[in-house]
Amino acid sequence: MMSRAKILCLLIGFLVLVAIPPATTALDADFYMGLAARMMIFAIAAVSLDLLLGYGGMVSFGHAAYLGTGSYAVAILAFYGITDGFLQFAVAVGASALVALIIGFICLRTKGVYFIMITLALTQMLYFLGISLEEYGGDDGINTDRSEFFEWFDLGDDTNLYYLILFFLVLSLWISWRLINSRFGMVIRGSQSNDDRMQAIGFPTFRYKLTMFVIAGVICGVAGFLLANLTEFVTPEYMHWFRSGEIMIMVLVGGMGTLFGPVFGAIAYLLFEEVISDFTEHWMIIFGPILVLLVLFARKGVWGMLPGRERGDD
Amino acid sequence: MTDPILKGPILKVQGLNKHFGGVVATDNLDFDVEPGEIHAVIGPNGAGKTTFVAQIAGMIKSDSGSIMFDGGEIAGLSAHARSRRGLARSFQITSIFKEFTVIENVAMSIQAHDGHSFRFWRRANTDPALMDPARALLDRVGLGARAEIVASNLAHGEQRQLEIAMALATGPKLLLLDEPTAGMGPEDSQSMAAFLRDIKGEYSMLLIEHDMDTVFALADRITVLVYGRAIATGTPEEIRGNDEVRAAYLGEEA
Numbered sequence A: 001m002m003s004r005a006k007i008l009c010l011l012i013g014f015l016v017l018v019a020i021p022p023a024t025t026a027l028d029a030d031f032y033m034g035l036a037a038r039m040m041i042f043a044i045a046a047v048s049l050d051l052l053l054g055y056g057g058m059v060s061f062g063h064a065a066y067l068g069t070g071s072y073a074v075a076i077l078a079f080y081g082i083t084d085g086f087l088q089f090a091v092a093v094g095a096s097a098l099v100a101l102i103i104g105f106i107c108l109r110t111k112g113v114y115f116i117m118i119t120l121a122l123t124q125m126l127y128f129l130g131i132s133l134e135e136y137g138g139d140d141g142i143n144t145d146r147s148e149f150f151e152w153f154d155l156g157d158d159t160n161l162y163y164l165i166l167f168f169l170v171l172s173l174w175i176s177w178r179l180i181n182s183r184f185g186m187v188i189r190g191s192q193s194n195d196d197r198m199q200a201i202g203f204p205t206f207r208y209k210l211t212m213f214v215i216a217g218v219i220c221g222v223a224g225f226l227l228a229n230l231t232e233f234v235t236p237e238y239m240h241w242f243r244s245g246e247i248m249i250m251v252l253v254g255g256m257g258t259l260f261g262p263v264f265g266a267i268a269y270l271l272f273e274e275v276i277s278d279f280t281e282h283w284m285i286i287f288g289p290i291l292v293l294l295v296l297f298a299r300k301g302v303w304g305m306l307p308g309r310e311r312g313d314d
Numbered sequence B: 001m002t003d004p005i006l007k008g009p010i011l012k013v014q015g016l017n018k019h020f021g022g023v024v025a026t027d028n029l030d031f032d033v034e035p036g037e038i039h040a041v042i043g044p045n046g047a048g049k050t051t052f053v054a055q056i057a058g059m060i061k062s063d064s065g066s067i068m069f070d071g072g073e074i075a076g077l078s079a080h081a082r083s084r085r086g087l088a089r090s091f092q093i094t095s096i097f098k099e100f101t102v103i104e105n106v107a108m109s110i111q112a113h114d115g116h117s118f119r120f121w122r123r124a125n126t127d128p129a130l131m132d133p134a135r136a137l138l139d140r141v142g143l144g145a146r147a148e149i150v151a152s153n154l155a156h157g158e159q160r161q162l163e164i165a166m167a168l169a170t171g172p173k174l175l176l177l178d179e180p181t182a183g184m185g186p187e188d189s190q191s192m193a194a195f196l197r198d199i200k201g202e203y204s205m206l207l208i209e210h211d212m213d214t215v216f217a218l219a220d221r222i223t224v225l226v227y228g229r230a231i232a233t234g235t236p237e238e239i240r241g242n243d244e245v246r247a248a249y250l251g252e253e254a
């Protein structure tokens, strides 16, 4: 069971997220609603990466691949005049799944540093592919419009988009929670703990890990779909290795192998970037040491610093 | 046809070989286990006992040789496929899921043999189909009171018991036990030996064990391994009386 402090933290966090659109509208501070939306999108990406990193022992250094795939699905379809949100969403999900299947199939045959390097290399290939596609803007990126869903649900309205993002954040957390505690999740976590033993007791772990790789890719692809809608702009930068690193840092800061930690990691990272980069563009120089300290002294990140014992399932 | 004698050995290894560079770990080994039998393997450190178990279980790929198990060739199968056929091994160096509770460790083995695990939604560690048999098994090995403890917090002897429980939970036809009493004090060793005697007959076993009293008390047959080669196979009496064995292994002058 989660501690009271954690439950309280989640409750307050959720209420704040719900209250942000009316509050920012009342205060005429739309910028902060956009920032919060961005935080939630990266929270979704970080939660999905944690499924691999914190629960499956799969150190994917290429998670931006799916962020890019999901966002390009929106932009490229819009480029051809296909603005239907459901279709764009389906393509974003399908394309992310396919990319994750291919990358996972290759890198899951390797271990340790090789795994990291291959996920990194394959994602950089996607980045260069994005740059080379002149038709879709090349390295300049490409403008896109918001997806169209229903008459009564206009994504062009920032508040509607905000709540859609919040919905997907809650959904991805709920799905992750079910997953990691299911039989499937036991195989994934068991394989992180001791893959040889898993095979010895009869689990063909490869196919389960590959499935988890695809699920995580799809969830991150949805984050990409939302990001394209938020920024109305897609660029290969979304797939750059630096972006993969940022998502990984969010997981580390928030708490690897915790369900909610990555959400707080994403918020903390983007907040820090926002505040400190006002003072200096070399904000990484300040953030770097803080990160090192966190990794050294708080193995479960900021979430793990809250009272309450940490087990796989909270 | 149900008579086990008519079925022949449950495990029949023929001409098994394994080299690590210049080291011969398994040297043209023939070996079998009859149904219900405990066939012990003894030999000095580095004789190739662990390698032999890993070859049978499928963690180490053999250079050549045949491994017939339960009527079929398994030499080409993966470790998990062999487990599904009914082979279970325990590890000389304890290999458990340290971050999980004791009962979850055992439930993992049960889950592995309860259909596929592409089940994404229902909570596993409250599923009676996994937890009930896991609890029963823990009671049987004497870890019932420790079920909810995180495995890394168990004493060494208890971890060794858990190691065996995880192997048993796969519902095996053949147990490959690699020094189940490794690192145990005399008291724990004795209770492990008593437990093995208790399950004797229920499972066929390949038992690696360095404590000679335990081996001679439990085994139906003993094979002596030296430099990967079986220098003798026989009943405990025959092995005791074998001059070559005494010279090579039991440390006595022939």
Ligand SMILES: Nc1ncnc2c1ncn2[C@@H]1O[C@H](COP(=O)(O)OP(=O)(O)O)[C@@H](O)[C@H]1O
Pocket: B020, B023, B024, B025, B043, B044, B045, B046, B047, B048, B049, B050, B051, B052
């Ligand atoms: N993975 C390995 N790589 C290289 N040599 C190995 C490996 N595993 C075992 N050996 C060598 O094979 C021989 C047999 O080792 P092992 O099977 O562990 O013996 P035992 O279990 O009888 O003590 C030893 O000489 C050991 O050093």
Ligand SMILES: [Mg+2]
Pocket: B049, B050, B051, B092
């Ligand atoms: Mg050994």
